Amino acid sequence: MKFQNILLLTSLALGSVISENIDYAYTTDDLKYNFKCLEDNKGVCKYLEKELYEAINGLSEIHNLETPLKFEAFVDDLSKYRLYPSREVVAVVLNKEFVPLSTKDKNIISPYPNSEAILANISKENENDFYLVLNNFKSNESYLDSLREDFDSSIVMEITEELKSLGLIGYPYGQSLFIPKGEFKKEFFFPKRREPERMDATAKNVTEFCNDMVNLEKSHTLINWEDTLISKESITTKVRRAVKKLVKCYVPKKYMKNEDDELKNNEGENELNRIIAVGDIHGDYEHLIAILRHAKLIDEENNWIGKDSILVQVGDLNQRGNETPKIYNTMIDLREQAKEKGGIVYMLLGNHEILEIQGNHFYTSMSDYELYGGVEGLEEAFSPEGRIGQFVRQEMNVTMVVGDSLFVHASLTPEYLAITEGGTVDDLNAHAREILLDTPSVEGLYELYLQGVNHTVYNDPVFNPDDGPLGTRIFANGEETDEMCSKLEKTLELTNTKRMIVGHTVQTYGKIRTKCNNKLILIDIGISRCIGGGYYGYLEMLTDKKEIWARYLGGN
Incomplete structure (x- = not known):
């Protein structure tokens, strides 16, 4: 679906030339547009024209639209029309009434104040679906410099999010697994455990959904993002000291280990100067291994080699996919190897770990049941005596501070820090740990349920499925x-x-995003092929260079 228009070379060399005799200067099978510079800034219009061309070309590759979308693109000084001057705007998509469509950052005055200039530069014969205005960054040229390495992907994200709100395009991987009413109530899923036919039917549904997602993904082209420098700022370089001071895996005394154990092997030669953060895995073992190898954390035999690194996985290793047991066993093994060889591996709790502990296996696939040895085998693995169950209860935290970054599966609000008397990260982890260590096997929970006892693992605020961390x-x-x-x-x-680094909420098209001036970094990019996209990527923090990078692997 490459651009066919022969005006491209001329346009990029001389600047955009829009003739009254041409409907749209740039055309793909799915998108048609013109480009016009309303206000330049040191030649930025030529740069933006090239970046927009590459962005639209990439966007066209992942969508097959029955009717091509038509739009006019302009470059203007958006700083004149911001509602919040402290927050920069890359671009704005306007509807036919020149009202900004932004659903995530309403920072442009509505209707667009410079609409007359747009009207003066479009052909009345063209029937546009929307207008795109790119910022010339006159007020903040350094912000543009920070985006240059991956600016075309920034444009793609700006356009796609707003066009989805118009209903003009959809997310090609955006199917949802149908959840029958009541499926997440104990009254429903506890009795269901004793009915193999119903359990198998649900597991087959999850498996078929995964297969459908994989087949759907094969029909689309993944966007192979370039590595992106998110920020270059002061990052704590004394990672060992910060970890020692701020990261505590709280467990009661009978499980207590020396809190310095994980740091002893990192003294001397093994300087910890990298933090690697990986989003939700959801049963995709192959993609997890590919990411860890790319990050130089494991070798070809899947053994730990990240002597200078801290790995933080933000939860949801399980469910939806087909190889959950292999994932847990691999990650637990790597954590033990890191203690011996140098480096540290941390895994946080996700909402799906809690679902499994609670006995809700709705998202578990048939393949996972077979690998566990049936429902009984799965529940035994997650029981207080099982290897995975012990690890979840004793080692996985709700949230952690590593260096000067806060890691949590979904998000942590001030209200949830306040649910404990001390109001600290350690107190919150201790609170959750106490509940988990008191949580019996699923069969034990079922017996309590029959006695009318509602265990706190179901109703404590920290495990609230809607508002909790x-x-x-x-x-x-x-x-x-x-x-x-x-x-x-x-x-x-x-x-x-x-900064806060979170997973849980899938970022469309496999792109790590940030909010609030990089103080929130969202790293769930849909790694699992069973949830949306099957993208490869992770966050790398280079503490010695004071850089934070979004890293991506090409190919599906």
């Missing part, structure tokens, strides 16, 4: 307002950190 999407999906960013900053202030 393992389930909330308040920051990930919330509109990027000053109020939201202030709430985020309050959490960072309370935890003495500079």
Whole structure:
């Protein structure tokens, strides 16, 4: 679906030339547009014209539209029309009435104040679906410099999010697994455990959904993002000291280990100067291994080699996919190897780990049941005596501070820090740990249920599936307002950190995103082929160079 228009070379060399005799200067099978510079800034229009061309070409490759979309693209000084001058705007998509469509960052005056200039530069014969205005960054040229390595992908994200709100395009991997009413109520899933036919039917449904997703993904082209420098700022270089001081895996005394054990092997030659953060895996073993190898954390035999690194996986290793047992066993083995060879491996709790502990196996595939040895085998593995169950209860935290970054599966709001008397990260982890260590096997929970006893693993606020730190999407999906960013900053202030790094909410097209001036980094990019996209990527923090990078692997 490459561009066919022979005007491309002339346009890129001389600047855009839009003739009254040409409907649209640039044409793909799915998108047609013209480009016009309303206000240049040191030649930035030529650069933006080239980047837009590459972005639209990439966008066209992942969508097959029955009717091509038509639009006019302009370059203007968006800083004149911002509602919040402190927040930069890359681009804005306008509807036919020149009203900004932004669903995530309403930072442009509506209707667009410079609409007359747009009307003066479009052909009346063209029937546009929308207008795109790119910023010339006159007010902040350094911001553009920070985007140059991957600016075309930034444009793709700006366009696609707004066109989805118009219903003009859909997310090619955006199917949802149908959840029958009541499936997440104990009254439903507890009795269901004793009915093999119903359990098998649900597992087959999950498996078929995964297969459908994989086949659907094969019919689309993944966007192979370039590595992107998210920020270059002061990152704590004394990682060992920060970890020693701020990261504590709380367990009761009978399980207590020397809190310095994981640091002893990192003294001397093994300077910890990298932090690798990986999003939700959801049963995709092959993609996990590919990411860990690319990050130079494991070798070809899947043995730990990250002597200078801290690996943080933010939860949801399980469910949806087909190789969950292999994933847990591999990660647990790597954690033990890192203790001997140098480096550290941390795994956080996700909402799907809690679902399994609670006995809700709705998202478990038939393949996983077979690998565990049936429902009984799965529940035994996650029981207090099982290897995975012990690890989840004793080693996995709700949230952690590593260096000057706060890691949590979904998000952590100030209110949830306050549910414990001490109000700290350690107190919150201790609170969750106490509940998990008191949680019996699923069969034990079922017996309590029959006696009318509702265990706290179901109703404690920390495990709230809607608002808790393992389930909330308040920051990930919330509109990027000053109020939201202030709430985020309050959490960072309370935890003495500079940024929050989260998973849980899939970022469309496999792109790691940020909010609130990089203080929130969203790293769930749909790694699993059973949830949306099957993308490869991770976050790399180079503490010695004071750089934070989004890293991507090409290919599916």
